[in-house]
Amino acid sequence: MTNASLESTVLSAVEHRLFIGGEWVDAEGGKTLAVEDPATGTTIKEIADASPADGIRALDAAVAAQEEWAATAPRVRGELLRKAFDLLQERKEEFALLMTLEMGKPLAEARGEVVYGGEFLRWFSEEAVRISGRYGLNPEGTGRMIVSQRPVGPSFFITPWNFPLAMATRKIAPALAAGCTVVIKPPALTPLTTIAFVQLLEEAGLPKGVVNVIPTSTSSKVSGPIIEDPRLRKLSFTGSTEVGRALMKQAATGILRTSMELGGNAPFVIFDDADLDKAVEGAMVAKFRNIGQACTAANRFIVHESVADEFAKRVAEKVEAMKVGRGTEDGVNIGPLIDGKAVESTDALVQDAVSRGATVLTGGTRIVDGDGTFYAPTVLAGVAAGTRLLKEEIFGPVLGITTFATEDEAVSLANDTEYGLISYVFTKDLARGHRMIDHLATGMMGLNTGLVSNAAAPFGGVKQSGIGREGGLEGIHEYLDTKYTLVPVD
Structure with a gap:
């Protein structure tokens, strides 16, 4: 057939x-x-x-x-x-x-x-x-x-x-x-x-x-x-x-x-002691699963300043290699966004970030070949405070990176949102991981993993x-x- x-x-x-x-x-x-x-x-x-x-x-x-x-x-x-x-x-x-x-x-x-x-x-x-x-x-x-x-x-x-x-x-x-x-x-x-x-x-x-x-x-x-x-x-x-x-x-x-x-407006926090290979792997799942169209999608990548450049380089290489196309085609990683409005919204968030000083490492454009509603998977570095990308749910294949210096600053940035569905934390320090469980205001958390959903686990959030x-x-x-x-x- x-x-x-x-x-x-x-x-x-x-x-x-x-x-x-x-x-x-x-x-x-x-x-x-x-x-x-x-x-x-x-x-x-x-x-x-x-x-x-x-x-x-x-x-x-x-x-x-x-x-x-x-x-x-x-x-x-x-x-x-x-x-x-x-x-x-x-x-x-x-x-x-x-x-x-x-x-x-x-x-x-x-x-x-x-x-x-x-x-x-x-x-x-x-x-x-x-x-x-x-x-x-x-x-x-x-x-x-x-x-x-x-x-x-x-x-x-x-x-x-x-x-x-x-x-x-x-x-x-x-x-x-x-x-x-x-x-x-x-x-x-x-x-x-x-x-x-x-x-x-x-x-x-x-x-x-x-x-x-x-x-x-x-x-x-x-x-x-x-x-x-x-x-x-x-x-x-x-x-x-x-x-x-x-x-x-x-x-x-x-x-x-x-x-x-x-x-959701999920923070994805990477500390300086994180296993970057695992962090990149987790980021690809947490951000690009379902073309980024998920309430659990990582929205804000909050990365320690000492590893931010290396993380950005590695994740950009992975994203650049992703295949975009109709989901029925072999090897496709990124399908279309759900409709034209989703493309417009995603592009508006990217352009706002760029206008405020963010650097496009890969992607950042609509794909206009054919009649589908596609947007190139995107990595942005140097996303500044006040950028819409940090406040609004993206619902698209856009990964934006901002940096932090101290653990307290990371917690403050992660919790700076009206939402509280899920958070992701990457660190080898077990004590720090437990502190994040206590301090991050979300209903769910992935500790050194980018995928937490399971039928046997309670799914839901706090705040709005x-x-x-x-x-x-x-x-x-x-x-x-x-x-x-x-x-x-x-």
């Missing part, structure tokens, strides 16, 4: 309709939206474009299914997730190709996302049967205390475009394990992977109404009525801090349980990077309410 025919086969297998109440249905009025390949600018599929009325229909279905799903045995819920995990392993190549086509990431990275996204299914299939409580005599000896966990109830998920499989599994898996029903609104830019995943859940035995999917081009119009509906009990969002603030204001009316995984945790032992508790009952002692 040729590459073109394989792509066609994968795309044709994806449903083009909404999934509501266990049925694939057209959007109200038959409206559709176009999904494009960012590497070529061509439309690869037309799918149903949900209206506000479709959104309420999806919530109706989730509400109707909630009681029965909550009463379903934990083992049954877990086995469904495990079956979905097994099916995903069988179709990992199809899912990887689908992600590359609609989002642009290199195929090798898409395969990695299938592995990562699948682990949430396996992890929470195991956690479903471990929901526990407490039982014991109260201190006064007058009664028995029973503490139990109950499903929160119907949940609404708004997912981002950059990790279309992992963001869906990271939310859906713990919700189903806890006994909650779901309405999910995938991103208009990359909805196909989520739709394909729900098709897989359906094949695994998903009961009607337990998961409902409503892609739409009018996100706020569709989301607003759902969030305002008093039957909804949980809202989970991954995306920008700006949108997260607006959603939290809406959620306040109904006092919804919320999980918010928002923006969000609230709540996804994954780990903590992840399922985002979908559980604690109930206390007192039974008097006769």
